[in-house]
């Protein structure tokens with residue numbers, strides 16, 4: 210990390226106490242690393258707001274006995290084969306399935322795929338975790 214810079218900035222005492230509380234509660238050992246990760250988190254949020262290329266993970270919980278559902282979820286994933294990187298299916302018990310689907314694409318495309326999956330009858334819970342391809346987060350080596 211040769212491009213490391215030190216900076217100082219002003220902050221209200223009460224806000225600094227909040228920050229210290231957040232750091233203490235988070236398990237971070239290092240204030241700098243906490244702030245770096247906070248910034249990275251905002252960068253990822255902004256990438257989603259600007260509809261840039263992103264990574265998302267969908268978690269779907271559904272009823273294995275719902276008629277035709279396995280097939281519909283499979284069909285949807287085939288329709289978006291270019292964006293879907295991987296999926297993992299786990300049979301949680303005799304009736305309940307969970308599927309995790311990793312998707313790369315424009316933020317709007319990932320949300321669209323998530324919506325299509327989530328609205329299928331028999332899906333009882335779905336969530337979309339937003340992430341990044343990392344291109345704006347990781348310092349690039351120049352070859």
Ligand code: NI
Pocket residue numbers: 273298299300301305306307
């Ligand atoms: Ni299953």
